[in-house]
Amino acid sequence: MHAFDRTIKIAPSILSADFANLGAECRAIEAQGCDWVHVDVMDGHFVPNITFGPQTCAALRHHITTVMDVHLMITPVDRFISFFADAGADVITIHAEASPHLNSSLQNIKSFGKKAGVALNPSTPPETIEYILDNIDLICVMTVNPGCAGQTFINSQIDKIKRLRQMIESRPINIQVDGGITQKTAQAAVTAGADVLVSGSSIFNGGSIIKQHIYGENIRALRSSLRKN
Ligand code: DX5
Ligand code: ZN
Numbered sequence: 001m002h003a004f005d006r007t008i009k010i011a012p013s014i015l016s017a018d019f020a021n022l023g024a025e026c027r028a029i030e031a032q033g034c035d036w037v038h039v040d041v042m043d044g045h046f047v048p049n050i051t052f053g054p055q056t057c058a059a060l061r062h063h064i065t066t067v068m069d070v071h072l073m074i075t076p077v078d079r080f081i082s083f084f085a086d087a088g089a090d091v092i093t094i095h096a097e098a099s100p101h102l103n104s105s106l107q108n109i110k111s112f113g114k115k116a117g118v119a120l121n122p123s124t125p126p127e128t129i130e131y132i133l134d135n136i137d138l139i140c141v142m143t144v145n146p147g148c149a150g151q152t153f154i155n156s157q158i159d160k161i162k163r164l165r166q167m168i169e170s171r172p173i174n175i176q177v178d179g180g181i182t183q184k185t186a187q188a189a190v191t192a193g194a195d196v197l198v199s200g201s202s203i204f205n206g207g208s209i210i211k212q213h214i215y216g217e218n219i220r221a222l223r224s225s226l227r228k229n
Contacts, residue, residue, distance in 0.1 A: 016200035032216035061088035093117030144179030153180030165193025
């Protein structure tokens, strides 16, 4: 039995990738040293943007060898969970604000043998999930308003991360931060207790499939910002 892995993981969000080349983009970020691949699913209803659905996720699965981390920003969400499980997601994260029966939705995710994640919008208090922690594998603290890449990190969420880290005690739960993570903001999130860093623009900006070494430079710069600060 291995101890729970709390090493810092970098999860680039392919929301900032070239949508015409998503398979190659996933291979590129993995080749350049990312730990997980974060897949943002948006429905134009729960959030004001549309990305892609389970068929795209199933196609991407063939290009991802690490962890396929699917962040569902959709409502209703329950009827789609089985589709994303079948598409091969390793982690399925749903929003607390998107499920009227959150505990039941999490049990549904786990019934497919998947890791169950809960995302909390910036205004959602940590106590929302206090009594269902034993059914949660990952908490995604939204450090921007969900919907698009390139927004500014919301500093008030640092306190929420600290509170969640206390609440989960020794439970095997990852705390993920999503939104506005850069070389300037990552350390504060990690110090507060986060162990999975989602980053879109700060990993993909300046690079491309043919300039994928830039992705590697950006990933390494994010990692080394944790040691310097
Ligand atoms: C926001 C998404 C994030 C987003 C992060 O709705 O959930 O994953 O892509 O992008 P950056 O890192 O650019 O804030
Ligand atoms: Zn996300």
